Amino acid sequence: MTDAVTKLWEPSPDRAAAAQITAFMQKVNADSGAGASDYDSLWQWSVDNPEVFWSALWDFGGVVGEKGAVILSDPTAMPGAKFFPQGKVNFAENLLRRSGDGDALVFWGEDQVKLRYSWDQLREQVARLAAAFKAEGVGPGDRVAAFMPNMPQTIIAMLAATSLGAVWSSCSPDFGVQGVLDRFGQIEPTVLVAVEGYFYATKTHDIRDKVAAVAEQLPTLKRVLVVPYTDADPDLSGIRHAVLWDAYLGEGAAPELTFTRMPFNDPLYIMFSSGTTGVPKCIVHGIGGTLLQHLKEHKLQSDVRPGDRVFYFTTCGWMMWNWLVSGLAAEAALLLYDGSPFHPHPDILFDYADAEGMTLFGTSAKYIDHLKKIERSPKTTHKLDSVRAMTSTGSPLVPEGFDYVYAEIKQDIQLASISGGTDIVSCFVLGSPISPVWRGEIQKRGLGMAVEVWNDDGKPVVGEKGELVCTKPFPCMPIYFWNDPEGEKFRAAYFEAWPGVWCHGDYVELTEHGGMIIYGRSDAVLNPGGVRIGTAEIYRQVEQMPQVMEALVIGQDWDNDVRVVLFVRLAEGVSLDDDLIKAIKTKIRTGCTPRHVPAKVLAVSDIPRTKSGKIVELAVRNVVHGRPVKNVEALANPEALDEYRDRAELAE
Numbered sequence: 001m002t003d004a005v006t007k008l009w010e011p012s013p014d015r016a017a018a019a020q021i022t023a024f025m026q027k028v029n030a031d032s033g034a035g036a037s038d039y040d041s042l043w044q045w046s047v048d049n050p051e052v053f054w055s056a057l058w059d060f061g062g063v064v065g066e067k068g069a070v071i072l073s074d075p076t077a078m079p080g081a082k083f084f085p086q087g088k089v090n091f092a093e094n095l096l097r098r099s100g101d102g103d104a105l106v107f108w109g110e111d112q113v114k115l116r117y118s119w120d121q122l123r124e125q126v127a128r129l130a131a132a133f134k135a136e137g138v139g140p141g142d143r144v145a146a147f148m149p150n151m152p153q154t155i156i157a158m159l160a161a162t163s164l165g166a167v168w169s170s171c172s173p174d175f176g177v178q179g180v181l182d183r184f185g186q187i188e189p190t191v192l193v194a195v196e197g198y199f200y201a202t203k204t205h206d207i208r209d210k211v212a213a214v215a216e217q218l219p220t221l222k223r224v225l226v227v228p229y230t231d232a233d234p235d236l237s238g239i240r241h242a243v244l245w246d247a248y249l250g251e252g253a254a255p256e257l258t259f260t261r262m263p264f265n266d267p268l269y270i271m272f273s274s275g276t277t278g279v280p281k282c283i284v285h286g287i288g289g290t291l292l293q294h295l296k297e298h299k300l301q302s303d304v305r306p307g308d309r310v311f312y313f314t315t316c317g318w319m320m321w322n323w324l325v326s327g328l329a330a331e332a333a334l335l336l337y338d339g340s341p342f343h344p345h346p347d348i349l350f351d352y353a354d355a356e357g358m359t360l361f362g363t364s365a366k367y368i369d370h371l372k373k374i375e376r377s378p379k380t381t382h383k384l385d386s387v388r389a390m391t392s393t394g395s396p397l398v399p400e401g402f403d404y405v406y407a408e409i410k411q412d413i414q415l416a417s418i419s420g421g422t423d424i425v426s427c428f429v430l431g432s433p434i435s436p437v438w439r440g441e442i443q444k445r446g447l448g449m450a451v452e453v454w455n456d457d458g459k460p461v462v463g464e465k466g467e468l469v470c471t472k473p474f475p476c477m478p479i480y481f482w483n484d485p486e487g488e489k490f491r492a493a494y495f496e497a498w499p500g501v502w503c504h505g506d507y508v509e510l511t512e513h514g515g516m517i518i519y520g521r522s523d524a525v526l527n528p529g530g531v532r533i534g535t536a537e538i539y540r541q542v543e544q545m546p547q548v549m550e551a552l553v554i555g556q557d558w559d560n561d562v563r564v565v566l567f568v569r570l571a572e573g574v575s576l577d578d579d580l581i582k583a584i585k586t587k588i589r590t591g592c593t594p595r596h597v598p599a600k601v602l603a604v605s606d607i608p609r610t611k612s613g614k615i616v617e618l619a620v621r622n623v624v625h626g627r628p629v630k631n632v633e634a635l636a637n638p639e640a641l642d643e644y645r646d647r648a649e650l651a652e
């Protein structure tokens with residue numbers, strides 16, 4: 001049920017000609033006879049020739065390291081294929097390839113703290129910290145964990161750890177003690193890097209008690225390195241093994257920075273599944289796979305160039321932080337922000353864009369939806385001259401969100417809705433700087449990613465809804481799950497539906513433009529009367545209504561069938577009377593089909609979400625069915641679930 005689709009943007013011929021992906025295409029045409037003339041033919045060649053493609057990408061991305069003679073071993077084993085099995089790289093070495101006094105990191109902690117590091121200063125800080133870590137005994141394979149905001153010291157610590165071949169894992173300081181222990185307790189870190197407090201929505205949060213409790217319960221810790229953020233001289237007497245950042249880094253001449261080159265497929269990051277279905281799974285990503293994939297996504301798919309200024313609104317508990325920091329490998333400066341994106345006022349990120357010459361503005365669909373709801377018009381209040389691309393993720397960006405960006409933010413911009421996630425620390429589908437943007441569609445499938453949409457019979461379909469699958473190995477597949485020696489949890493997570501094929505769990509449609517529409521998570525699909533409905537189809541309709549701020553929809557088991565139940569958070573001063581319920585149902589009936597119309601519409605004051613902002617349909621479904629919700633620690637607002645429990649309206 002795709003509407004007539006409008007082309008909203010197209011790169012000018014000059015812009016397309018100057019894009020790095022064009023240079024890459026010319027190179028592989030000349031060197032390897034790729035015969036590509038546009039994005040789609042380049043994509044086809046890349047998935048048909050994975051060894052040539054990923055090897056060419058290594059060269060084009062200027063990867064620092066040793067490639068080895070073998071590009072791909074066991075090419076048909078999935079899982080099991082290995083890219084660059086003899087390759088050796090160091091992640092930090094690749095990110096610190098630039099030097100000089102130009103900006104490498106800029107930081108705004110809301111409007112409270114501003115910091116700036118040049119490439120040389122960044123390198124010096126990394127060198128000091130790496131030497132201190134090394135003296136502590138940190139080496140290859142050891143885990144360094146961070147309980148940190150998205151600030152420069154987090155990146156410095158990651159680079160110092162990975163320069164030594166250590167493995168990095170992070171979560172944001174709004175996590176509760178149990179949430180941190182559920183994650184870091186599994187991976188047994190040697191060092192914890194933490195702040196003493198953080199700012200959110202202009203308030204200061206002192207987290208020393210949380211840090212102390214975490215340190216107490218992580219027996220493997222040798223050191224807790226504390227970054228003073230909200231208080232320059234905090235009392236750390238309650239935190240075992242605590243030392244302040246400056247004291248730990250030391251004074252005097254900085255030591256020389258060296259890099260331990262590690263096997264390409266050794267661990268770099270440990271990420272965590274959102275964990276609302278049990279203790280979070282520890283997803284381990286490899287050094288080389290992450291590096292190569294991010295080089296591709298930055299340079300080719302987002303046209304990030306040396307000297308660019310890349311921003312993503314993220315915490316370091318979300319994989320978009322890992323994606324952002326790799327921008328250093330494309331020689332871009334990173335614009336970091338921590339805190340609320342709406343404080344001290346709703347335009348703060350646009351102030352940041354103008355003040356710092358932002359070139360890529362990365363954000364979430366929820367942020368765009370919210371700006372639209374509160375009727376901001378950044379194009380009239382800000383210049384935004386430097387911004388060439390905007391990316392959106394976290395949940396599907398609806399067609400009206402595309403309209404809003406072009407009408408109210410900027411007309412000449414590549415708007416790339418992107419999607420993949422923690423499981424691959426990157427994207428399956430994302431932007432193409434040489435292709436049009438069609439309303440409501442993610443532009444393209446990522447180069448080298450053999451993404452298809454399969455129907456229930458496991459047949460590829462176009463223009464029909466189905467499962468997003470990837471049929472061939474790709475380098476940024478997790479290398480394994482932590483504490484899963486036989487790989488059982490790993491296989492169960494991705495390869496159960498179709499052996500040998502990655503099934504991502506997204507309910508999607510491949511369009512005639514080679515673009516993708518995401519209708520929601522497959523496990524949240526509603527099934528009234530046996531008809532499959534993606535949750536995003538319903539959100540798209542109700543969130544257009546000014547009375548509705550946000551919505552969450554589930555299927556409730558009812559009378560041997562499933563009925564659709566819609567929860568709405570209403571705008572201030574609006575109440576859910578019969579007229580509004582009728583208007584909501586009419587909007588859904590006319591925008592979708594009678595099958596989509598909810599049997600029940602209920603008002604709630606809050607929508608539960610994970611700490612990275614994703615609404616948790618499955619947790620609500622469990623609460624409504626009286627089933628336990630595992631690991632509520634993963635939620636930003638677990639108390640919100642109470643409103644969904646034992647609702648009398650859902651018993652009749």
Ligand SMILES: CC(=O)CC(=O)O
Nearest residue numbers: 393394418419420421
């Ligand atoms: C790239 C993404 O898919 C990010 C996310 O939604 O988690």
